[in-house]
Amino acid sequence: MSGMIRVVLAALVAAVVAGTALAETMKLAVTTSFENSGLAGVLLPEIAADLGIEVQLLVVGTGQAIRLGAAGDVDAILVHARAAEEDFVASGDGAHRTEIMYNDFVLIGPGDDPAGIAGAGTADAALTAIAASRAPFASRGDDSGTHKKELALWEAAGIGPEARDVGWYKETGSGMGATLNTAAGLGAYVMSDRASWLNFGNKGDLVLLFAGDPALFNQYAYLPVNPAKHPHVKAEAATAVEDWLISDRARALIDGYRLGGEQLFTFNAARE
């Protein structure tokens, strides 16, 4: 009996192993917003075709991406949380920081807009209106780049942690998609990157209510893990991918990427 099972198993395992081919691989920890946008699906096949490098994505929050990089478990990270990125380079874990592109955050909420943020002039005013109305707001609460950005916006609007009580401010402690699902269920306001929102399949009553304030712009940067500190990382592959990401070829693909007819990312690469 067990002999027969083993034969079946061996065949299955062989079938799975035979599926992988490409010469070189590197591991890149990226934020959920990058993956959810669908841009990864455009760029990675081009990188594979041009450089012969298979980029394996680990889709995590920015906080976890930086932890993975600091442990040397990935070869590079692509994230959006400037202060944390600079700490990552300062600690010697990151080789350097290269800005690649930006997208923007949007405020989503129920269609009847109980806090009336659709007509707000600034992100400050919109958040102040939500807090004043005590309409439910779903926060990521997971130390991701989006969460950090949201916290900075609350601080800028003068609404501190003590003012955001659990009566209306719900921390989901999970990814963008899960938080959008929660917001759809609660009829809550939520801040999302535009790409995740456009690609989200369970919108329910939610609609995009506020966008366009420059305070909501969101800069992505690519940080190779420092080979001086983590000698096993694939530094050559990481550098080749970096050079590709700041090339005109990447510019055309990034600026040209459309989702639902909208441009999501703006290429602004500049090596620091």
Place this chain on the structure above:
Amino acid sequence: MNEIWQGLIEAGRLIATLDADLIEISLRSLQVTVTAVLIASAIGIPFGAWLAVKRFRHRRAAIALLNALMGLPPVAVGLFVYMLLSRSGPFGVFGLLFTPAAMIVAQVFILTPLVASLAHQSMRELWADYHDLLISLGATRRQRIAAIVRDGRRALLTAALAGFGRGIGEVGAIMIVGGNIDHATRVLTTAIALETGKGNFALALGLGFVLIGLAISVNWLVHTLSRTEGGARW
């Protein structure tokens, strides 16, 4: 209710079109969990039988501990294995993190106590029946264990299948140590989590139905191959 129908339809579509990604992640699910079950059984079954046969001072405490470990939280196991296999951890030099091997290691931690505990339960009853006979025949401890394992093989098969059931549906640990990398470590459960996060409920539910179908097929196949529950057998 409508979304559940869409999930069923989606599952049917994925299977009918032999979707390449679906086949890949299903095979990887099987590869990881079946390997983990084989390793967990190789450790857990002899250990469970040994625990049934051997009398020692803290046996009761050891059994209580083993039973408690059946409830190990997969997320905590995942984090523990991540720290072991991380480049900054003690086994980092092997570069196993974010590979199917890491997922197998995590599942072995989760499944072994379950298999060992269930094996012990069934072996203990057999041992009560066989005790006098085997002692009077002068069997060595190794022979005693071999005898009850052979005669209790159907109960042990159930223990292994219970391990398979826990492993194939597990997501917390393999998400952390595997990383859900497309075409590398993505399996059915992590794909379900991913599609749920994207709000693609129909596809996520469809994958869930495929997972259930896969679990039923494996159990049926194992029972058929081992000819249990046949008409003339009890």
